[in-house]
Amino acid sequence: xxxxxxxxxxxxxxxxxxxxxxxxxxxxxxxxxxxxxxxxxxxxxxxxxxxxxxxxxxxxxxxxxxxxxxxxxxxxxxxxxxxxxxxxxxxxxxxxxxxxxxxxxxxxxxxxxxxxxxxxxxxxxxxxxxxxxxxxxxxxxxxxxxxxxxxxxxxxxxxxxxxxxxxxxxxxxxxxxxxxxxxxxxxxxxxxxxxxxxxxxxxxxxxxxxxxxxxxxxxxxxxxxxxxxxxxxxxxxxxxxxxxxxxxxxxxxxxxxxxxxxxxxxxxxxxxxxxxxxxxxxxxxxxxxxxxxxxxxxxxxxxxxxxxxxxxxxxxxxxxxxx
Amino acid sequence: xxxxxxxxxxxxxxxxxxxxxxxxxxxxxxxxxxxxxxxxxxxxxxxxxxxxxxxxxxxxxxxxxxxxxxxxxxxxxxxxxxxxxxxxxxxxxxxxxxxxxxxxxxxxxxxxxxxxxxxxxxxxxxxxxxxxxxxxxxxxxxxxxxxxxxxxxxxxxxxxxxxxxxxxxxxxxxxxxxxxxxxxxxxxxxxxxxxxxxxxxxxxxxxxxxxxxxxxxxxxxxxxxxxxxxxxxxxxxxxxxxxxxxxxxxxxxxxxxxxxxxxxxxxxxxxxxxxxxxxxxxxxxxxxxxxxxxxxxxxxxxxxxxxxxxxxxxxxxxxxxxx
Numbered sequence: 113x114x115x116x117x118x119x120x121x122x123x124x125x126x127x128x129x130x131x132x133x134x135x136x137x138x139x140x141x142x143x144x145x146x147x148x149x150x151x152x153x154x155x156x157x158x159x160x161x162x163x164x165x166x167x168x169x170x171x172x173x174x175x176x177x178x179x180x181x182x183x184x185x186x187x188x189x190x191x192x193x194x195x196x197x198x199x200x201x202x203x204x205x206x207x208x209x210x211x212x213x214x215x216x217x218x219x220x221x222x223x224x225x226x227x228x229x230x231x232x233x234x235x236x237x238x239x240x241x242x243x244x245x246x247x248x249x250x251x252x253x254x255x256x257x258x259x260x261x262x263x264x265x266x267x268x269x270x271x272x273x274x275x276x277x278x279x280x281x282x283x284x285x286x287x288x289x290x291x292x293x294x295x296x297x298x299x300x301x302x303x304x305x306x307x308x309x310x311x312x313x314x315x316x317x318x319x320x321x322x323x324x325x326x327x328x329x330x331x332x333x334x335x336x337x338x339x340x341x342x343x344x345x346x347x348x349x350x351x352x353x354x355x356x357x358x359x360x361x362x363x364x365x366x367x368x369x370x371x372x373x374x375x376x377x378x379x380x381x382x383x384x385x386x387x388x389x390x391x392x393x394x395x396x397x398x399x400x401x402x403x404x405x406x407x408x409x410x411x412x413x414x415x416x417x418x419x420x421x422x423x424x425x426x427x428x429x430x431x432x433x434x435x
Numbered sequence: 436x437x438x439x440x441x442x443x444x445x446x447x448x449x450x451x452x453x454x455x456x457x458x459x460x461x462x463x464x465x466x467x468x469x470x471x472x473x474x475x476x477x478x479x480x481x482x483x484x485x486x487x488x489x490x491x492x493x494x495x496x497x498x499x500x501x502x503x504x505x506x507x508x509x510x511x512x513x514x515x516x517x518x519x520x521x522x523x524x525x526x527x528x529x530x531x532x533x534x535x536x537x538x539x540x541x542x543x544x545x546x547x548x549x550x551x552x553x554x555x556x557x558x559x560x561x562x563x564x565x566x567x568x569x570x571x572x573x574x575x576x577x578x579x580x581x582x583x584x585x586x587x588x589x590x591x592x593x594x595x596x597x598x599x600x601x602x603x604x605x606x607x608x609x610x611x612x613x614x615x616x617x618x619x620x621x622x623x624x625x626x627x628x629x630x631x632x633x634x635x636x637x638x639x640x641x642x643x644x645x646x647x648x649x650x651x652x653x654x655x656x657x658x659x660x661x662x663x664x665x666x667x668x669x670x671x672x673x674x675x676x677x678x679x680x681x682x683x684x685x686x687x688x689x690x691x692x693x694x695x696x697x698x699x700x701x702x703x704x705x706x707x708x709x710x711x712x713x714x715x716x717x718x719x720x721x722x723x724x725x726x727x728x729x730x731x732x733x734x735x736x737x738x739x740x741x742x743x744x745x746x747x748x749x750x751x752x753x754x755x756x757x758x
Contacts, residue, residue, distance in 0.1 A: 230675060235654050237666040238673035270665060286665035288623070295622045300614055331558050336659030338696035342593060342609035343560040350561035352553060373661035 118142055118174050119431045121167050122421040123220075125185035126150050126243055131417070132166045134174075137431065139422040143170065151190045159191040160216045171218055178430035179215075180421050182223035183243035186211070196227035196240060202280040203249045207427035223424060228283055239286050243417075244272050247389055248281055250420030251413055255387070262385040263378070265410075267367075267394045269294075273374045285377065287370040293363060302344040302362055305355035313356040319400075321357035325364020326401045329372050337369040367401045375405055387411040441465055441497050442754045444490050445744040446543075448508035449473050449566055454740070455489045457497075460754065462745040466493065474513045482514040483539045494541055501753035502538075503744050505546035506566035509534070519550035519563060525603040526572045530750035546747060551606055562609050566740075567595050570712055571604055573743030574736055578710070585708040586701070588733075590690075590717045592617075596697045608700065610693040616686055625667040625685055628678035636679040642723075644680035648687020649724045652695050660692040690724045698728055710734045 119137040123130065128150035134143040145166045149155065154162045167179065186194035197209040209224035225242030244266050252259035259279045266272040269290035275283045297303040313321070332340050344362045347353035353361055375381055386402070388395040388410055395412040402410050425431045442460040446453065451473035457466040468489045472478065477485045490502065509517035520532040532547035548565030567589050575582035582602045589595040592613035598606050620626040636644070655663050667685045670676035676684055698704055709725070711718040711733055718735040725733050748754045 227673065229673060230670070237651065237663060238669040238675060239665065240669050240672055273662075285662040286669065287661050288625075288665050289661070291623055292664075295618050299618045299622045300611070302611075328560065332700075334657030334659075335700035336657075336692065336696045337661070338610050338612070338659075338693050339596075339608040339700055340560060341615075342562065342611050346561040346563050346609065347553070349563055350550065350552060352561060369659065370661050373659045377655075377658035377662055 116140070116142075118170070118177055120422060120425050121170055121174075121177050121179040122418060122425070123167075123179070123181035123185070124183050124243065124246070124417040124421070125181050125190070126183040127152055130154075130162065130166060133418055134170050135418065135422060139418055141418070151184050151187070159185070163215050163220070164217055168217065178425060179218060179220045180210075180223065180425050180428075180430060181220055182246035182417065182421060182424075186222040186224065187242055192222065194222045194224045196242075197224045197245075199226050199228040199284070200277075200280045200282045201226050201245070203252075203423050203427045206245055206249065207424050210424075210428050221425075221428065221430065223421075226281060226284075236283065239284055241272055241274075241284065241286075244274070245281060246420035246424060247416045248274055248276070248420070249423050250416030250418065251387070251389060252276065252279055253423045254416060254419050255413070258385055258387055261383070262387065263381060264387055264389055265374075265398065266389045267398045268390060271370060273378075275378075285374060287374065289366050289370045293366050296341075296362060297359060302341070303359070305345070305348045305358045309355040311354075311356040313354070313360060317354070317357050318360040321353065321360040322364035322367075322397070322400070323404070324353075325361040325366075326368035326371075326404045327364075329365050329368025330404055332369075332372075334376075336373070337365065340365060340369075363397070364401070367397060368404065371398070371401050371405050375407075381407075387413055389413045389416060439463070439465075441493070441500055443745060443748050444493055444497075444500050444502040445741060445748070446490075446502070446504035446508070447506050447566065447569070447740040447744070448504050448513070449506040450475055453477075453485065453489060456741055457493050458741065458745060462741055464741070474507045474510070482508070486538050486543070487540050491540065501748060502541055502543045503533075503546065503748050503751075503753060504543055505569035505740065505744060505747075509545040509547065510565055515545065517545045517547045519565075520547045520568075522549050522551040522607065523600075523603045523605045524549050524568070526575075526746050526750045529568055529572065530747050533747075533751050544748075544751065544753065546744075549604060549607075559606065562607055564595055564597075564607065564609075567597070568604060569743035569747060570739045571597055571599070571743070572746050573739030573741065574710070574712060575599065575602055576742050576746045577739060578736065581708055581710055584706070585710065586704060587710055587712055588697075588721065589712045590721045591713060594693060596701075598701075608697060610697065612689050612693045616689050619664075619685060620682060625664070626682070628668070628671045628681045632678040634677075634679040636677070636683065640677070640680050641683040644676065644683040645687035645690075645720070645723070646727070647676075648684040648689075649691035649694075649727045650687075652688050652691025653727055655692075655695075657699070659696070660688065663688060663692075686720070687724070690720060691727065694721070694724050694728050698730075704730075710736055712736045712739060 120135045130149040194211045210221045226245045228239040262276045264274045271287040443458045453472040517534045533544045549568045551562040585599045587597045594610040
């Protein structure tokens, strides 16, 4: 028997957007609201008012429904800071770390982020995520074959490469590739050819330049990107690269280096299942880069926040488990 | 017999400063002027007026003296673009590439930069320098033992690692470490802890944090910096790194990665003589980083522009060779 009545108010409240869903017992979307009210852009920083504007009508219709939010809303700059749960972590550990806050109209549970502590033995550095853990939980529920032994890559401003074993997030690294691209494009000498250029690049030229960047990152091998980054400028000066394709080349260099670095750090990854999670266009770029590293046909999974929120709500006892 | 009469008007006209010297036949300084009139800061962009203000009185006293300038003044954004000379290049090749311009009060020779073209066989990417070639020529004249087979490192906004063989600059790489540090400090999330912090770090804490950065870059090995950069933030969040020491740690990570990358690309460097050329405080930081990579006691050489300008002037026949 399918449960089609409302069972959960679920929110993914990030840095730049606020997405909210009214979900039934199967995690199907009964209603939704998307606003550009990420925690950096919430009108007047008034989280309570934004929350009421988005979920108020659902709350009136369903006074008893649990409400759950993941993402940066639980960070220091958000509504209330929720302490990180330590990796390795599974859905249960994350559910145990929920913090309930009074919103003025109801009680809202906030999902904790996950912190990986440093490890003197392995040399691992600390890492943090907030929001991605919920998507990872969602992916494991939706794709059980990825929950045993896999590498889940979440491209973005701060890309995460997460190791999954036996339905647990066992460790992860962060690559600041998206932010690095943005600050180099806007503020460094490398963005200048494109900033001064009136021409637009063609799709083909852009993909070719991207591939050259990936290939150069791969060819650099253990020397890494340090001696290659300047080639975004020097190849333009040498007439090898057009100004209008220079940002695509920079993107290829940076994403190529992320893939090279992450796979080098992991050692033999051939036994691991690999999947990309996130924005489709960006995931396709990563898939294109991964193909240079003998990882063709990597699966792309779109946003898994809803499944993750539903699963965490069940583990926390906020909603009944699906039958 | 020592020649103590004026023989050369020499200028190092870079991005941020203009330095000019009146030199005798031995390259001794008879007079000098330093102005903050680099090509990005020349008043009203009027190079002729700036030039006249700086060298006018010398020119009146010595109407026949040759004048020679190196640096960004010969770039596209400078007075007149001087085509690059191709690497490998020696003092003679550089002298052959001089371009004479009419300044309104005299004729000024501009030193060309050096371009390394890409090489499909070695995988070398293009690289350019403008100003550093003159310093390298000066170093070879002053330190003949470095002119045979050495690695000359010039830290800065765009650090250069130059391979010298038989008095020739045979190849070089560029590492944008200084610029990367500046844009990450000012514009990325990594600079935020320090930007928000009122405390000042102690010298000892700063050096310790720098060393931790260098060590982490070294420990990353072939995985490189991509997965480590975020640790500037995550180590602060984890309570391992104080906000006021976070920029010193970032500096250590970036300089450490430059040294790791450059030495990895060169293979066995144990037979090479190594020297650092440039600003004393920055060279000391690099020497400190190099010590982590089994390169202790690296010699530090201060500005060698004057020797280089004198040598290039002689090779160009502008001044007589010293006896």
